[in-house]
Amino acid sequence: MPLLACLALSPAAHAFSLSDLFGGGDxxxxxxxxxxxxxxxxxxxxxxTEQAAGGAGALLSMAASQLSGDQATELTKLIPGSENLMDAIPAGLGGMLNNMDALGPVFTALGLDASMISQFVPIITQFLGTQGASAGLIDTLTKIWTPAS
Structure with missing residues (x-):
């Protein structure tokens, strides 16, 4: 029997969840x-939920590293639980999020294709707009989250 099949049938396989990977409890x-x-x-x-939180957290972490003080503060205030989202980035991948190329490995670790980044961005900016984000913040985030051509 292949190893993966044995692991899937073992009782221990059901005691492990994605939340264990992210260090989160219930x-x-x-x-x-x-x-x-x-x-x-x-x-x-x-x-x-884990993929949504980790992907959003990665994008927010990258943006926070590039925003000025006022815009960084505005972003944090507009996203409820932003620290929890950033904590959902898979272990070991959060510290290197300083450009769009660094997001691919995070999305891959989350079980998402890197092409999903472009689907996350408009939803996040739409959400921020409904939360009252300034036009300046939305414009800056759009520039930060647009891949270099």
Whole structure:
């Protein structure tokens, strides 16, 4: 019997979940499920809560590293639970998010194709618009999240 089949049939296989990968307990997973941005991404893209949170967290982390003080503060205030989203980035991949190329490995680790990045961006900017984001912040984020050609 192949190893994966043995593992899938073992009782220990059911004691492990994606939340274990992200270091979150039940409270953390519940907070992610209740996050309005993660919910919006899940509903519109059909991705899991972990994928929505990790992908959004990666994009927000990258943006936060490039925004000025006022815009960084505005972004944090507009995203409820933004720290939980950034904590949902797979372990070891959060510290290197300083450009669009760095997002691909994060999305891959989340079980998403890197092409999904371009589907996350308009949903996140739409969400920010409904939260009252300034035109300046939306414009800056659009530039940050647009791949260099």
């Amino acid at each position: 409270d953390k997973m519940e907070a992610l499920a209740d996050n309005p941005l993660a919910s919006m991404l899940t509903d519109q893209l059909g991705v899991s």
